[in-house]
Structures are given as structure tokens and as C-alpha cells.
Amino acid sequence: MYLLRSSLSRNLHKFMAVPAFLLFSVFFLYPLLRGIGLSLTDWDGISSANFIGLKNFINFFKDERALNDVKNTVFFALGSAPLLNIVGLVYALMLDGNLKGRGIARAIIYLPAIISPLIMGYIWYFILQPERGYFFHILKNMNLEHLMGNWMAYYKSAMWMLIIVNVWQYAGMTMIVYLAGLQSIPLELYEVGKIDGAGYFSRLYYITLPLLIPSIRINIVTNIIGSLSVFDIIMALTEGGPGYSTESLSIYIMRMCYGSKTGYSTAVALVLFFIILIPVVLSLRIMNSREVERI
Amino acid sequence: MNIIGRCVRITGIVFICFIAIIPFYVLVFFSLNAPPRVFYEGNIIIPDFYFNNFTEAWVSSNIGRAILNSVIITGGSLLLLIILSSSAGYTIARFKNKFNKTVFTVLLTCMMIPGIINTVPLYTVMRSIGGINTRIGMILVCTTNALPFSVFLYSSFISSLSREIEESAIIDGCTWFKAFWKITFHYVKPVTAAVVILNGVSIWNNYAQAVFFLTKRDMYTIPIALSIYFQQYAGAKWNLMAAAAVLGVIPVVTVFLLFQKYFMKGITAGALKG
Numbered sequence: 001m002y003l004l005r006s007s008l009s010r011n012l013h014k015f016m017a018v019p020a021f022l023l024f025s026v027f028f029l030y031p032l033l034r035g036i037g038l039s040l041t042d043w044d045g046i047s048s049a050n051f052i053g054l055k056n057f058i059n060f061f062k063d064e065r066a067l068n069d070v071k072n073t074v075f076f077a078l079g080s081a082p083l084l085n086i087v088g089l090v091y092a093l094m095l096d097g098n099l100k101g102r103g104i105a106r107a108i109i110y111l112p113a114i115i116s117p118l119i120m121g122y123i124w125y126f127i128l129q130p131e132r133g134y135f136f137h138i139l140k141n142m143n144l145e146h147l148m149g150n151w152m153a154y155y156k157s158a159m160w161m162l163i164i165v166n167v168w169q170y171a172g173m174t175m176i177v178y179l180a181g182l183q184s185i186p187l188e189l190y191e192v193g194k195i196d197g198a199g200y201f202s203r204l205y206y207i208t209l210p211l212l213i214p215s216i217r218i219n220i221v222t223n224i225i226g227s228l229s230v231f232d233i234i235m236a237l238t239e240g241g242p243g244y245s246t247e248s249l250s251i252y253i254m255r256m257c258y259g260s261k262t263g264y265s266t267a268v269a270l271v272l273f274f275i276i277l278i279p280v281v282l283s284l285r286i287m288n289s290r291e292v293e294r295i
Numbered sequence: 296m297n298i299i300g301r302c303v304r305i306t307g308i309v310f311i312c313f314i315a316i317i318p319f320y321v322l323v324f325f326s327l328n329a330p331p332r333v334f335y336e337g338n339i340i341i342p343d344f345y346f347n348n349f350t351e352a353w354v355s356s357n358i359g360r361a362i363l364n365s366v367i368i369t370g371g372s373l374l375l376l377i378i379l380s381s382s383a384g385y386t387i388a389r390f391k392n393k394f395n396k397t398v399f400t401v402l403l404t405c406m407m408i409p410g411i412i413n414t415v416p417l418y419t420v421m422r423s424i425g426g427i428n429t430r431i432g433m434i435l436v437c438t439t440n441a442l443p444f445s446v447f448l449y450s451s452f453i454s455s456l457s458r459e460i461e462e463s464a465i466i467d468g469c470t471w472f473k474a475f476w477k478i479t480f481h482y483v484k485p486v487t488a489a490v491v492i493l494n495g496v497s498i499w500n501n502y503a504q505a506v507f508f509l510t511k512r513d514m515y516t517i518p519i520a521l522s523i524y525f526q527q528y529a530g531a532k533w534n535l536m537a538a539a540a541v542l543g544v545i546p547v548v549t550v551f552l553l554f555q556k557y558f559m560k561g562i563t564a565g566a567l568k569g
Contacts, residue, residue, distance in 0.1 A: 013471035016386035017398045020379040020442055026420065027439035028405060028413060035416035094307050107555045108312045110562070111319075114551050116500035118518045119540055122525060123318045126325055126533060134321045137339045172315065173562075180563050200300075229409040231503040235522070250411045250503060257415045257507075266415050273412045280407040 039267035044260040056267035065244050066252065066268065072159065073249045074275070077227035079163045081220050087167055088174025088219065089212075093204070095175070096182045106179070110172035117169060121236020124165045128152065128237075155245040158238050162246065166233055170226075174219055181215030182208070214286075221283040228276050249275075322544070325537035326352075345534070352538035357512065361520035362546060364509075367430050368516060369498045372437040373491055376445055379438065380490065381483060384449025385475045389458070399450065406443040410436075411503050418507055428511045436504060441494040452486045453479065485564065492554075492561035499547060517543045 039056055043049035060066050091109060095102050112120065127134045130150040139145045151157040185208065193203040231250040234240060240247030247255075249272045256265035326349070327342035353359060387395045417436065418427075426432025460482060461474040469477065502518040509519055521543050525536055551558055 009472070010470055013386055013475065014390055014392060014394075016472065016475070017383040017395055020383035020446060021398045021401075023379065023435065023439055024402065024405075024442055027417060027435055028442075029401070031413045031416040031420055032408075034419065035413060038416055038419075091311060094304060094311070099304075099308075102308075103556070103559065105308050105312055106559060107552075109315045110559070111548070111551065112315055114496050114547055114558075115544060116502060116518045118500075118502050118522060119544060120318075122521070122536070122540055123322050126537065127318060127321055132533075134324070134339065141339060168314070168318075176559070176562050225407055225409075229411050229503075231411065232500075232518070235502075236525075253411065253415065254503075254506065257418070262415060269412045269415060273408065276407070276409065276412075283407065 035266045035269060038263050039270050041263040043263040045257070045262040046260070049263060052263075056264045057271070059264065060267060060271060065247070068245065069247050069249045069252045070271070070275070072246055073228055073230065073272070075159060076163060076166070076230055076248065077224045079159075080166050080227045081223040083163065083167045084170055084174050084223050085216065085219055087171040089178050089216075091171055091175040092178035092182060093208075096179060106172075106175070109175060112169045113173045115169075117166075117232035118236045120165065120169050121233045124161075125237055128161065152238055153242055155242065158242070158246050162230075162234060162237060165237065166227065166230070169233075170223075174223065177219050178212065178215055181212050185211045217286050218283070221279050221286060224279045225276060225283070228272070228279070319544075322537050322540055325533050326541045328534050330532065330534050348534045348538035349542065352535045353542060355535070356520060356524040356539040356542075357515070358517070358520055358524075358539055358542050360513065361515045361517045361543070364430060364514060365499060365516045366546075368433050368437065369495055371430065371434040372441070372498050373495055375434060375438045376441050376494060377487055377490060380442055380445035381449050381480060381487065382475065383442075383446045384483075385453055385479060387446065387450040388453035389461075389471070399446070402443040402446050406447065410440045414504055414507055417504075421508055427508055428514045430514065433505065433508055433514075433516075436508060437498045437501060440504075441490075441498065445490045445494065448486050448490060449483060452483055456482055485560075488557055489561040489564045492558055496547075 038049070040051055040053060041049035042052045042055075095106055095109075125133075128151060130136060130148055136145060136148045139148050149157065151161050189207050189211075190203060193207055198206065229250050230248050231254075234246060234248050234251060238246045240251050249268060253265045253268050253272070256262075256268060324339075324342045327344050327346070328348075329343045329345040383398065387399045421427050421432055421436070424432070426435065456479070460478055461471065464474040464478055465471065500518060501516070502522070505516050505519050506522075509515060512523075515523065521539060524539050528536055
């Protein structure tokens with residue numbers, strides 16, 4: 001008994017990943033597999049499930065609301081990513097290098113990113129409401145209130161508002177990644193550029209941007225992955241409205257689950273999974289090629 | 296740099312800071328206005344300083360309870376996350392057996408999959424183990440979400456540390472298991488800080504999953520409590536809605552401002568690895 005215990009305690013280090021793996025299996029791997037099974041059934045969450053083959057997926061591609069949600073989700077992600085990167089990069093370039101108070105400025109710019117996107121959505125609701133919102137009153141004070149539209153009530157403007165709020169909130173996060181990338185560029189390169197008579201913008205174009213390409217790629221891909229599961233901000237600003245026009249796939253999943261179409265909602269989740277897989281595979285390839293570049 | 300360039304740059308920085316902060320001002324402005332305020336008459340900068348909004352919102356939104364729940368869930372998740380992911384990261388970095396390699400590959404593959412994909416089948420798991428509307432259930436869900444990235448951070452950091460830091464303790468008769476908790480764990484403090492900061496924010500703000508698993512009023516976290524409160528008024532009482540939101544935002548903003556330096560360091564470390 002003593003021998004057994006002592007040999008166990010001497011080998012305990014080999015099993016230190018077991019608790020983490022157990023938790024991950026029960027709360028991630030098992031549900032993932034179960035979700036694949038459920039997606040082939042008509043389960044409503046209460047009564048027994050019947051196997052219906054691929055019918056849920058066929059119904060998904062026949063459902064206009066679902067296809068519109070795919071379009072919105074992809075549009076939101078592809079619209080947010082370039083804007084986030086341009087804004088984040090400009091912010092990073094402005095805050096790079098020695099400057100008094102840059103730490104505080106960085107923290108202020110990062111601040112929106114730590115707030116729940118749901119609460120952020122509500123704050124922007126206070127700003128953007130027609131007739132009552134803060135922005136309306138600013139315009140009114142300048143006698144420009146005719147410029148204010150009911151932006152949340154129309155599909156196109158509502159989508160762009162969601163993107164703008166998202167960019168505003170997470171520009172600081174993208175900025176941080178670029179700042180880290182900028183720090184890795186050797187200063188001598190800039191000195192050489194200066195000696196050769198290159199101005200600020202040609203140094204930016206010929207030195208900074210080419211050397212930032214790894215950060216740019218990583219940022220774009222992670223932004224797209226993050227934006228594809230967008231949920232909170234839409235719930236707060238439009239609740240998917242007007243109608244279901246600005247709904248995203250993750251909101252659709254929740255609504256179908258509550259609407260006792262549990263089997264169907266797991267099928268939708270799998271569709272979203274395959275959409276997200278595209279940028280994920282891309283990101284893994286980028287990371288691998290980055291390793292190669294280092295060697 | 297020349298003086299004009301410097302001035303342009305500083306003006307630009309002040310401007311973007313202003314853009315980042317003005318929505319917060321709007322929120323505070325609305326939260327301090329008296330209910331019948333007609334602020335159309337020119338003044339959109341100085342509020343009424345009507346502090347009754349906060350006491351009323353505190354009582355009617357039950358936000359105090361929600362803050363407590365958020366603190367317990369975030370704190371519990373982070374504690375569990377640190378214990379599980381640091382020990383897993385250690386054994387993966389130090390002992391390359393088959394099991395450890397498999398675990399690491401599985402975690403890396405799943406790192407990028409967002410929680411929403413799993414939430415519906417997870418709901419059935421949670422129901423069968425009685426985890427719905429319990430803080431411990433939510434803690435387990437949040438910890439699982441954060442596991443892959445945290446294990447990845449710990450294991451890559453520990454790989455970069457020399458084995459010698461443990462070996463001297465092993466010679467003194469310590470086991471590898473004890474050596475980790477007694478010695479290595481102190482060396483990985485920077486990673487622990489990054490794990491706490493990066494995951495603390497996302498656990499604190501979790502809404503997409505909390506909305507499934509926490510449906511009883513007593514169990515609401517801050518985002519859920521606020522969304523219910525907002526739906527209740529359907530846009531009618533902005534002063535109270537804004538006051539409740541301010542109360543919900545205060546804890547995280549305070550922590551951020553107090554530990555701002557560590558925050559920015561941790562985020563940068565996470566960004567470099569990611």
C-alpha cells in the first residue's frame with residue numbers, strides 16, 4: 001500500500017493534464033459530438049428525437065431568413081475586418097515611439113474593448129435614437145437635425161451602424177497587436193531610410209508596412225473569426241430588426257433553440273462552424289508559414 | 296521630429312482619445328438627468344446631477360445581486376482556470392508522453408472554435424447534471440471556454456524555461472508534482488497575469504452563453520440583468536437605464552484603471568502569442 005502510494009505520488013506529474021482534459025471532454029468534446037448527432041434529428045427539446053437524416057440542413061438552405069442571416073454574418077465580419085485594421089493601424093502609428101502620456105492614451109483607447117458589447121450597444125442606442133438620442137441633440141444645437149436619420153430602422157444603414165460601433169469598440173485591441181509588431185522593427189532601418197532621404201510616408205510604405213505583414217494577416221484573420229460569432233452588439237442595438245433583417249447566425253441559433261427547434265438549431269450551429277472553419281484553417285496556415293519565416 | 300509634425304500628432308491623439316471616451320460621457324450624462332428633463336434647450340453638456348436615479352436603479356434592477364454573481368463566477372472561473380491550465384501546461388511542456396501530446400493537439404485544434412457552436416448541446420449536458428441556474432455550472436462552462444488558449448500560453452512559456460529550476464528541487468527529494476507548485480508556478484506569474492486579464496474580461500462580459508444557462512433572476516450576471524432591465528422599460532426611462540448601466544460598468548472600469556499598466560502588458564503578451 002505504501003509502495004503503491006509513493007509510486008503514484010512520484011508519477012503524479014505525468015497525469016497533470018488529466019483534470020483539464022476531463023473538463024474539456026465533458027463540456028466541449030462531448031457536446032460537439034452530441035451536436036452532430038442532434039443535428040440529424042427533429043428534437044424539440046422535450047419529447048423524444050426522431051432521426052430525419054439531412055433534412056435540417058436541406059431546410060436551412062431553403063429558409064430565406066437563414067440564408068439572409070448567413071449573408072449578414074459574413075457581411076459584418078468582412079466589413080469590420082478591413083476597417084478595424086485601418087483604424088487600428090493608424091492609431092498604432094500615432095501612438096508608437098516615445099511620447100509623454102502615451103501609456104494613458106493607449107489605455108483610454110483600449111477602454112471600450114473591456115466593456116461588454118451588450119452594454120456598449122445600449123450606450124450607442126442612447127446616442128443614435130432619432131428625435132431623442134444624444135447625436136440628434138448635437139445636430140439640433142447646430143441646426144442640422146435634418147441630417148439625422150432613423151438609421152436603425154433600415155437594413156443597410158443598420159448593418160453599417162453595427163459595423164461602425166464594432167470598429168469603434170475594438171480598434172484599441174487591434175492597435176495593441178500592431179504596437180507589438182511595430183516594436184519588433186529594428187530602428188536602424190528607419191535611420192538608413194532617413195539617410196537616404198525618405199520622408200515619413202515613404203518610410204511607412206517601404207519599411208513599416210512590409211515588415212508588418214505578419215501582424216496584418218494575423219489581425220485580419222482573428223478579427224474575421226471573432227466577428228463571425230457576433231451576438232451581443234446586435235441584440236443591444238437592433239435585436240436583429242427591422243424584422244429579422246439584421247439577425248446574425250448566432251442569434252438565429254438561440255431563437256431556434258428557444259423556439260423548440262433544438263435539433264434544427266444544432267444543424268445551424270454546424271453550418272456556422274463550417275463557415276468559421278475557413279478563416280481558422282487560413283490562420284493555422286499563416287501561423288505555420290510564420291514559423292518557417294523565423295527559421 | 297519637427298514642431299508642426301509633433302503638434303499634428305498630439306492633436307490627433309487627443310482627438311482619438313476623445314472619440315473613445317465620449318460615449319462614456321453620454322452614458323454618465325443621461326444617468327444624471329432628472330426624469331422630466333427637456334434637454335432640447337441647448338444644454339447637452341452639463342447634466343442635472345440628479346443622483347436619485349442611482350438609488351432607484353440599484354433597487355429596481357437588482358444590479359447589486361448581479362454584480363455579486365459576476366464576481367463569484369469570474370473569480371471562481373479564473374481560479375479553476377489557473378489551476379487546471381498551469382498544471383496541464385507544465386506537464387505538456389516537460390513530459391512529452393503520448394497522452395500529453397494528444398491533449399495538446401486536441402486543445403490547439405479547438406482553440407479557435409467559439410462557444411456558441413456548442414451551446415445548444417451543452418445545454419442538454421448542463422440540464423442532465425443539474426448545472427442550469429447554478430453559479431458552479433456557469434463557472435465550469437466559462438473555464439472550459441478559456442482552457443485551450445491558457446494551456447497554450449502556459450506550455451509555451453514553460454518550454455522556454457530551463458529544466459534546471461525544477462531539477463535542483465528534485466535532487467533534494469521533491470517530486471516533479473510538488474516542484475511545479477513550489478517553484479515553477481512562481482516563475483510563470485507573467486503568464487498567470489495575462490491569463491487573468493485576457494480571460495477575466497471575456498468571462499465577465501459573457502452574454503451569449505449566460506443567456507442560455509442563467510435564467511433565474513437570482514442568478515443573473517451583469518449583462519443579463521441589464522438586458523432584462525432594458526427590455527422591461529422598452530426605451531421609456533433612459534435616466535434609470537443609463538444609471539443601471541453605469542453601475543454595471545463601474546467595477547470593470549475601476550479594475551482596469553487601477554491595474555492599467557498590468558492590463559496593457561498582459562494584453563500585449565497575449566497578442567504576441569496569439
